[in-house]
Amino acid sequence: MGFCALLVILFWLKTLFAYFTDFRLGVTGLYQYAILLINPLATTMLVFTLAFYLKRSRFFYPVIMALDVLNTLLLYLNVIYYREFTDLMTIATMTGYSKVDQGLSGSSLALTNIHDIFYWVDIVIILLLMVFRRIKFDPRAISHRLAFAFTSLSVLFFGLNLMFAEFSRPQLLGRTFDRSYIVKYLGLDAFTGYDLLKSQHIDNMRKSATKTELDTVKKFTDSHYAAPNPKMFGIAKGRNVIVIHLESFQQFIIDKKVNGQEVTPFLNSLYHGKDTYAFDNFFHQVGQGKTSDAENMLETSTYGLPQGSLFATLGSDNTFQGAPAILNQRAGYTSAVFHGNVASFWNRNNVYKNLGFQYFFDASYYDTSGDKATGYGLKDKLLFHDSIKYLQTLQQPFYVKYITVTNHFPYELDDEDKDPNFQTTNTGNSTVDNYFVTAHYLDQSLQQFFDYLNKTGLANKSIIMIYGDHYGISNSENEHLAPVLGKSADKWNDFDNAQLQRVPLMFVIPGSGGHGGIYHQYGGEIDVLPTLLHLLGISSKRYIQFGTDLFSPQHDQVVAFRNHDFVTPNFTSINGTIYNNKTGKVAKLTKAQRKQLKKDAKLVEKELRLSDSLNQKNLLRFYTPKGFKRINPKLFNYSNGLKKAKKIEKEKGRKSTSIFSENHDQSTVDDFSTDAPELNHSSTDSNRIKITNPDSGNK
Numbered sequence: 299m300g301f302c303a304l305l306v307i308l309f310w311l312k313t314l315f316a317y318f319t320d321f322r323l324g325v326t327g328l329y330q331y332a333i334l335l336i337n338p339l340a341t342t343m344l345v346f347t348l349a350f351y352l353k354r355s356r357f358f359y360p361v362i363m364a365l366d367v368l369n370t371l372l373l374y375l376n377v378i379y380y381r382e383f384t385d386l387m388t389i390a391t392m393t394g395y396s397k398v399d400q401g402l403s404g405s406s407l408a409l410t411n412i413h414d415i416f417y418w419v420d421i422v423i424i425l426l427l428m429v430f431r432r433i434k435f436d437p438r439a440i441s442h443r444l445a446f447a448f449t450s451l452s453v454l455f456f457g458l459n460l461m462f463a464e465f466s467r468p469q470l471l472g473r474t475f476d477r478s479y480i481v482k483y484l485g486l487d488a489f490t491g492y493d494l495l496k497s498q499h500i501d502n503m504r505k506s507a508t509k510t511e512l513d514t515v516k517k518f519t520d521s522h523y524a525a526p527n528p529k530m531f532g533i534a535k536g537r538n539v540i541v542i543h544l545e546s547f548q549q550f551i552i553d554k555k556v557n558g559q560e561v562t563p564f565l566n567s568l569y570h571g572k573d574t575y576a577f578d579n580f581f582h583q584v585g586q587g588k589t590s591d592a593e594n595m596l597e598t599s600t601y602g603l604p605q606g607s608l609f610a611t612l613g614s615d616n617t618f619q620g621a622p623a624i625l626n627q628r629a630g631y632t633s634a635v636f637h638g639n640v641a642s643f644w645n646r647n648n649v650y651k652n653l654g655f656q657y658f659f660d661a662s663y664y665d666t667s668g669d670k671a672t673g674y675g676l677k678d679k680l681l682f683h684d685s686i687k688y689l690q691t692l693q694q695p696f697y698v699k700y701i702t703v704t705n706h707f708p709y710e711l712d713d714e715d716k717d718p719n720f721q722t723t724n725t726g727n728s729t730v731d732n733y734f735v736t737a738h739y740l741d742q743s744l745q746q747f748f749d750y751l752n753k754t755g756l757a758n759k760s761i762i763m764i765y766g767d768h769y770g771i772s773n774s775e776n777e778h779l780a781p782v783l784g785k786s787a788d789k790w791n792d793f794d795n796a797q798l799q800r801v802p803l804m805f806v807i808p809g810s811g812g813h814g815g816i817y818h819q820y821g822g823e824i825d826v827l828p829t830l831l832h833l834l835g836i837s838s839k840r841y842i843q844f845g846t847d848l849f850s851p852q853h854d855q856v857v858a859f860r861n862h863d864f865v866t867p868n869f870t871s872i873n874g875t876i877y878n879n880k881t882g883k884v885a886k887l888t889k890a891q892r893k894q895l896k897k898d899a900k901l902v903e904k905e906l907r908l909s910d911s912l913n914q915k916n917l918l919r920f921y922t923p924k925g926f927k928r929i930n931p932k933l934f935n936y937s938n939g940l941k942k943a944k945k946i947e948k949e950k951g952r953k954s955t956s957i958f959s960e961n962h963d964q965s966t967v968d969d970f971s972t973d974a975p976e977l978n979h980s981s982t983d984s985n986r987i988k989i990t991n992p993d994s995g996n997k
Contacts, residue, residue: 390606532835638676766801
């Protein structure tokens with residue numbers, strides 16, 4: 299009992315250490331602090347006293363130490379995860395971890411801290427003391443009656459903890475407004491157990507789903523549909539679609555100057571270009587799935603999950619009716635993705651097949667050796683350059699997506715890739731300072747790609763959509779960013795965090811008449827697909843989509859965030875507090891405004907709930923839009939993509955519409971000019987590991 303008590307106390311101290319040094323749980327007032335101090339004890343006692351049911355000491359001591367190690371591992375993984383995502387790990391995150399852990403080594407190392415030793419040092423010392431027999435095993439057994447008494451005491455203690463929590467936060471478990479609330483009041487183990495039960499509930503829901511539930515969703519999306527703007531409908535009809543996914547890129551970088559220099563001069567020129575239709579009030583709406591959530595909204599106009607990544611947890615067997623399939627079946631588009639990471643990252647190798655992507659040129663198609671790659675894949679300049687030999691073989695019109703990676707946390711870049719003429723900020727925070735360096739590199743990468751598009755004439759036959767997927771600087775770092783944005787770190791609040799959810803969205807349509815401009819209507823990533831379809835002259839009305847056309851007069855400007863907060867042109871709602879967008883202060887509302895905001899909040903809740911129902915229960919399997927053929931993922935194989943594309947070119951002969959064929963069977967690779975230093979010399983003296991796809995034999 300003494301040994302168990304020692305482990306309980308040590309783990310309790312480690313948990314409190316995490317609460318006050320690594321987690322930001324929003325604790326206010328003496329009452330909440332008192333609950334925070336006691337909440338780890340009940341579940342820790344419950345977990346560790348399970349070992350009391352083992353009477354023999356040779357079983358008891360290894361088991362209780364294993365429980366201590368596993369509980370510490372759970373705590374520490376949440377610490378690492380929280381540093382990057384400002385969120386806690388859910389069961390969905392854990393079960394999908396094998397789909398996202400590849401390529402994370404560099405980021406994980408950057409997320410470690412010197413004080414992390416305190417999470418593990420007690421275990422090491424105790425194990426050494428046990429090995430050298432300074433801690434002696436007690437052979438006396440504890441009766442099952444006494445073991446049950448300890449279990450009952452732990453459950454009673456947890457009940458008291460829950461009661462105190464309910465006094466402060468009624469319906470704590472009934473309405474999981476924020477995962478941190480459960481940890482703040484009940485502890486990390488309780489949250490993990492609660493989330494496990496919730497995940498099991500979702501699994502049961504999918505098994506019991508009915509077509510009637512789909513009808514409810516369809517009724518909502520039909521009533522929510524926004525008819526296209528006649529002036530914009532079809533202005534890019536028949537053009538190639540090139541989507542450029544700007545990793546971790548936020549709107550505030552556009553037109554931003556550091557030390558008198560533009561961070562992204564090329565993107566700035568596009569943003570203000572006469573053929574660019576840009577939006578300055580466009581918000582990311584991702585949850586824990588981050589990049590994969592952004593992709594899901596882009597391709598399907600449905601939201602990501604409230605917990606975990608839809609791609610990683612449901613994407614392998616969900617039914618999708620996304621952009622690749624719609625464009626192929628309605629207008630004969632070829633579809634492909636170019637990404638310099640392994641195919642299994644975020645489970646893309648399975649999800650893309652269910653979406654109907656015909657080609658996926660992942661890391662296995664590129665040389666990622668030496669210093670050509672970062673922890674997340676091939677550097678951006680090399681990705682654009684090395685993709686051309688594949689891009690030029692695709693039949694036009696094509697729908698292609700480029701997923702950039704260099705502007706990814708921890709924003710590290712080799713010295714040889716840095717622009718010596720660009721001087722970044724000097725905030726003292728490496729994340730903030732390096733962020734502008736990698737964003738500048740990304741900007742140069744885009745300029746080189748656009749030079750190729752213009753030189754080959756491909757630009758005039760395409761619509762190039764550029765968007766930021768999610769935040770780059772996390773909320774925990776925004777106080778360091780504040781002075782760079784001309785704001786006070788001391789006065790920085792949740793309203794400021796919400797405003798930084800703005801990310802770029804631009805539709806570049808060369809030769810479209812020069813009627814572009816910067817649009818101010820509010821919108822989010824959920825609105826991209828219906829907007830793009832209408833620009834291409836394809837009606838989105840028959841599909842189940844939660845977004846609305848940004849150009850439509852009927853466009854819904856209530857932008858829902860994944861945590862149920864929302865923003866409108868006049869107000870921002872955060873945790874139930876309403877801020878005035880003009881002043882940034884808590885709003886003084888009229889009766890009419892309060893009524894409208896309640897209506898907006900109900901719309902947000904309904905929209906997220908119905909989208910979750912659609913995806914969690916896989917309801918699209920009950921619905922086939924007119925003229926839509928359900929995707930069979932078994933028809934897609936992403937190995938030997940170049941060979942397949944060339945085979946189609948040969949079979950079509952003179953009817954081939956590929957860039958290569960239109961260029962009289964001459965390659966356009968030499969039309970791409972880049973200053974990437976990795977192409978000018980052999981760089982093999984790096985300690986990086988070549989990124990390869992473990993699921994493919996293709997190199």
